[in-house]
Amino acid sequence: MKKLLAAAxxxxxxxxxxxxxxxxxxxxxxxxxxPMTATTxxxxxxxxGVMMQAFYWDVPISNAQxxxxxxxxxxAAELKAAGITALWLPPAYKGGSQADVGYGVYDRYDLGEFxxxxxxxxxxxxxxxxQSAITSLHGQGIQVYEDMVMNHLTWADAQENVNGNLxxxxxxxxxxxxxxxxxxxxxxxxxxxxxxxxxxxxQWKSWDFQPYANNDAYDNLLGSExxxxxxxxxxxxxxxxxxxxxxKLQLDGYRLDATKHIYTPYVNQWLDAVKGTSGRFAVSEAWxxxxxxxxxxxxxxxxxxxxxxxxxxxxxxDMSNGNGAWDMRGLQFAGFTESNPTLxxxxxxxxxxxxxxxxxxxxxxxxxLAYAYILTRANxxxxxxxxxxxxxxxxxxxxxxxxxxxxxxYGAASEYTSANDADVxxxxxxxxxxxxxxxxxxxxxxxxxxxxxxxxxxxxxxxxKTGNTSGTVTTDANxxxxxxxxxxxxxxxxxxxxxxxxxxxxxxxxxxxxxNYSNTVTGQDVYVVGSTAQLGSWNTANAIKLSxxxxxxxxxxxxxxxxxxxxxxxxxxxxxxxxxxxxxxxRTFTPSGTSMTRTDTWQ
Numbered sequence: 001m002k003k004l005l006a007a008a009x010x011x012x013x014x015x016x017x018x019x020x021x022x023x024x025x026x027x028x029x030x031x032x033x034x035p036m037t038a039t040t041x042x043x044x045x046x047x048x049g050v051m052m053q054a055f056y057w058d059v060p061i062s063n064a065q066x067x068x069x070x071x072x073x074x075x076a077a078e079l080k081a082a083g084i085t086a087l088w089l090p091p092a093y094k095g096g097s098q099a100d101v102g103y104g105v106y107d108r109y110d111l112g113e114f115x116x117x118x119x120x121x122x123x124x125x126x127x128x129x130x131q132s133a134i135t136s137l138h139g140q141g142i143q144v145y146e147d148m149v150m151n152h153l154t155w156a157d158a159q160e161n162v163n164g165n166l167x168x169x170x171x172x173x174x175x176x177x178x179x180x181x182x183x184x185x186x187x188x189x190x191x192x193x194x195x196x197x198x199x200x201x202x203q204w205k206s207w208d209f210q211p212y213a214n215n216d217a218y219d220n221l222l223g224s225e226x227x228x229x230x231x232x233x234x235x236x237x238x239x240x241x242x243x244x245x246x247x248k249l250q251l252d253g254y255r256l257d258a259t260k261h262i263y264t265p266y267v268n269q270w271l272d273a274v275k276g277t278s279g280r281f282a283v284s285e286a287w288x289x290x291x292x293x294x295x296x297x298x299x300x301x302x303x304x305x306x307x308x309x310x311x312x313x314x315x316x317x318d319m320s321n322g323n324g325a326w327d328m329r330g331l332q333f334a335g336f337t338e339s340n341p342t343l344x345x346x347x348x349x350x351x352x353x354x355x356x357x358x359x360x361x362x363x364x365x366x367x368x369l370a371y372a373y374i375l376t377r378a379n380x381x382x383x384x385x386x387x388x389x390x391x392x393x394x395x396x397x398x399x400x401x402x403x404x405x406x407x408x409x410y411g412a413a414s415e416y417t418s419a420n421d422a423d424v425x426x427x428x429x430x431x432x433x434x435x436x437x438x439x440x441x442x443x444x445x446x447x448x449x450x451x452x453x454x455x456x457x458x459x460x461x462x463x464x465k466t467g468n469t470s471g472t473v474t475t476d477a478n479x480x481x482x483x484x485x486x487x488x489x490x491x492x493x494x495x496x497x498x499x500x501x502x503x504x505x506x507x508x509x510x511x512x513x514x515x516n517y518s519n520t521v522t523g524q525d526v527y528v529v530g531s532t533a534q535l536g537s538w539n540t541a542n543a544i545k546l547s548x549x550x551x552x553x554x555x556x557x558x559x560x561x562x563x564x565x566x567x568x569x570x571x572x573x574x575x576x577x578x579x580x581x582x583x584x585x586x587r588t589f590t591p592s593g594t595s596m597t598r599t600d601t602w603q
Contacts, residue, residue, distance in 0.1 A: 045281055045381055048406050049085035051145070051345070056387040057355035059090075059123070061098060063529075063538040064569055064581060067125030073133030076140040082395070083402035086143035086281070088255050088383070092130055092245075094122055096155035102147065103257065104223070106155045107173050108241050109180040111248070116175035117155060134249055143252035145281060146245065150238050150270070151258050152223035153185060162187045165202050167195050169224050180244060183237045185224075193224040208263035213293040217260040217286075228266035235266060242274035253281030256305065260286045264300050271304040282306065283345045283381075287359065289314055294336050298343055306343045308350075309336040309380060313361070316348055316370040320363040324444050324488065328425040331373060331442070332415050341379030348374065349385045368397050369442045372466075372490040375401040376440045378413035378429060391537040393561070397466070404465050404492050410435035416453060424449050424485065430456035431495075438465075439493040441485040448486050455479040460495040507562040509591035513544075515570050517582075517602035518552035523574050526554040530568030531586075534560050540571060540579050560591040570602060 054072055065071045072087065079087070091102025094110035098119040110116055112126040120126060134144050156168035171185035187193075192203035207219035208229035219225060228235050245251065254275065259267050267284070275282050283306040288294040291311045298307055312335030319326045337344040348370040352359040363370055367388065374382040375398075384402075389395040411430035419426055423445030431437025439455050439462070458479040461472050469491045475481035485491040513528045520526065527543035529536045535558065536542030546554035560566060567586040573579050584603030 046085040046143075048409055049381060050083055050375070050402050050405065051086045051088055051381060051383040052079065052084045052386060052389065053347070053350055053383055054087040054386050055090040055124075055351065056385070056391070057101060057351045058539075058541065059101075060539045060541070061123055062125075063540065064586060065538055067121065067129055068123070069125035069129035069133040073129070073136040076133075076136040076142060079137075080140035080142060082389075082399045083406050084142060084384070086145060086252065087137060088145045089147060090124060091147045091149050091257075092122065092124065092249070093149075094119075098123055103149055104154045105149045106153065107171075107176060108149070109244070110173075110176055111245075114175040114179075116173065131249065138250065143281070144249070145253040145255050145283075146249060146251050147255045147257060148242065149257045150226070151221055151262050152225055153190075154223035156185075156224065160187050162202065162204055165196075167193050167202055169193055181237070181240065183233075183240075185226075189227060189231070189234055190224040191227045192220055194220070194222055208266075213260075213288060213290070213296070216288060216290070216293060219261060219263070221258055221261040228263045235269065239270055239273045242270060246274065246280070251280065254283075256282065256284040258287075259284040259305075260288065260297065264297075268301055268304055271301075275304070283308060286310075291336060291339065295339060298336075298340055303343060306345050306381065307336060307340075308383075309344045309346045311335045312337055312344075312346055312374075313348065313353065313363075316363045316367075316373075317353075317361045319370065319444060320365040320367070322444070323365045324423075324446055326444065327422045328442060328444055329417075329420045329422065331425045332417055332420060337374075337377065337380035344380040345383055346374040346377070346380035347383040347385065349388060350383075351385075351387075354385070354387060366444050366488065367392075368394060369444060369490050371398055372401055372440060372442060372492065373425075373427075375405045376409050376427065376429065376438060376492060378409070391533050391539075393533045400466055401492070404438060404494065408436055408438040408465070408492075408494050411437050412456075414456070416451075419451055419453055423447075424451060426451060426453055426483075428455055436495045439483060441483060441491045441493070443485040443487060443489055446487050448484060450482050450484045452480065452482050455481065457481075457495045462493040462495050464491040465494045466490065466492050508559040509562045509593055510557055510595040511560050511591055512555065512557045512595070512597040513546060513568075513600070514553055514555050514597065515546070515600045515602055516553050517570065517572070519602075520548070520551075520572060524572055525574075527571050527573055528556065528558070528568055529571055530566055532560065532564065532566055534558055535566065535568055540573065541577075543571060543573070562591050562593070565590045570600070 059068050092111050094107045094116055095102055095104040096106055097117050101123055106117055112122045137144055156170050157172045158170040159166045160169050169187040169190055191205040191207055192201050194201050196202050201220055209219055211218040226234055286297045286307055287310055289310055315334050337346045348363050353361045384398055389398055409429050411432045414428045416426040423443055425442045428439040429437045443449050456479055457475050459477055460475050463472050468486055468489050469484055473481045473483050483493055517526055526546050529540055529543035544556055544558055546556035548554055567588050569586055570582045571579050582603045
């Protein structure tokens with residue numbers, strides 16, 4: 001969550017010998033470090049746990065599967081089977097309208113319970129649906145982290161005259177009244193508000209702190225800025241809210257929003273009072289691209305909170321933008337994950353980096369190489385982006401990597417600094433008495449490569465557990481073997497076992513959709529929407545428009561992945577975005593062959 005909201009609101013070297021070959025290098029492992037997992041008793045994270053950010057910027061308000069809370073609750077068993085151990089939920093409280101994604105927070109005590117701002121439900125559903133989803137997730141052993149927005153409030157109920165300017169800074173919460181809290185806000189609770197002309201600021205108190213980190217961290221982010229420095233009433237109220245929502249939702253942890261814009265001593269005070277020694281987890285969004293600035297912030301917060309590895313994300317974006325031309329040795333000992341392994345949360349993309357705005361920086365190319373990196377690593381707590389898993393069709397590959405992580409990613413870690421080159425990066429985990437370990441190779445180049453590497457696996461037969469590479473590799477008494485990796489791909493070689501089955505077919509089937517429906521007027525069209533990314537992932541905004549040239553039969557052709565089951569329905573939509581879903585159950589079929597036709601009648 002960043003400034004885009006404002007407009008909506010008014011190396012080390014290793015020993016070894018290089019073989020004389022452009023495609024094969026022989027090397028001993030580089031620096032070896034003590035085994036690290038994502039587990040810390042203090043933060044109660046599962047061993048080799050994997051977090052999922054369970055939303056993206058424009059999740060549908062509702063669709064054929066129900067509200068977003070209902071979608072998440074229905075997927076609890078599926079997420080557990082995929083190896084997800086914790087979900088980071090979006091801001092669950094009322095914003096300025098039902099369309100608000102939650103960062104434009106109006107009332108933090110309204111979790112979809114009160115009729116305020118024209119709606120009872122939030123964008124994601126009602127409080128009952130939220131609590132039901134959490135019960136389902138907890139029932140599958142999945143922890144729940146809530147997104148905590150503490151910096152600001154928006155969409156006030158009434159204006160006040162502050163230094164001759166009429167500003168919306170009075171929050172009475174008339175729909176909720178004094179339920180849960182009688183605390184109200186007026187201009188005296190804020191240092192300023194972003195309501196001046198040209199998206200500027202009216203300020204009537206000193207900001208809580210002066211900018212630092214070359215002005216990358218500053219107080220006035222958006223909305224009406226809540227004062228925490230020298231305002232004990234505000235400080236106590238936000239702590240009370242934190243304890244209240246923890247109990248109300250039975251939270252296992254927190255994601256703190258925009259903390260570089262909040263007075264750091266107060267962040268520490270809040271964490272001490274709310275998280276304390278409870279064993280709950282906390283991660284903060286301190287969006288510092290510069291690694292030293294992030295390390296400084298970790299020192300300032302004294303280990304109370306984990307931090308997202310923002311520098312590593314930008315490293316992945318550099319790899320993506322290079323699209324084969326970037327030097328893969330840049331992955332060696334990269335990011336906050338390597339400099340502070342117990343406090344790092346590694347990620348590839350999130351709702352901000354994937355959405356046009358101030359932080360838009362998507363990893364569009366070679367994304368699975370980035371996921372292979374964070375999910376096999378000894379250090380850091382990896383976070384998977386929901387949209388990558390479900391909407392962008394990477395779920396099967398990510399699920400496979402999570403399975404490898406939980407079965408094999410144990411033991412001492414080694415970088416292969418003398419073997420890595422501009423195209424290929426190698427990394428291994430030695431395993432332990434109960435886990436076999438792994439060797440990972442990433443190749444962003446346009447040609448398949450083979451690396452001769454001396455691994456921890458002596459006299460062993462290894463298979464690529466991802467299924468990307470066929471065959472086996474046998475090592476000698478020193479652990480040396482010749483390990484292939486395909487072009488623009490990744491491999492995770494694991495000792496023992498049998499080769500995995502080949503990956504599912506990746507061919508496409510041209511599917512012609514034909515539906516007979518005559519109940520339309522000028523300006524209305526018929527669309528098909530379904531469960532896969534090609535059919536919009538049930539998001540009506542991404543539905544596929546059909547042609548009415550042969551009305552009342554509407555037609556369109558969509559390329560779908562062969563062999564992958566699809567659910568779909570038809571909708572009617574007009575230019576204003578009004579949507580009518582057809583009735584009945586979801587239609588289901590599995591595309592096969594080069595082409596096929598679906599002939600339907602509106603239900």
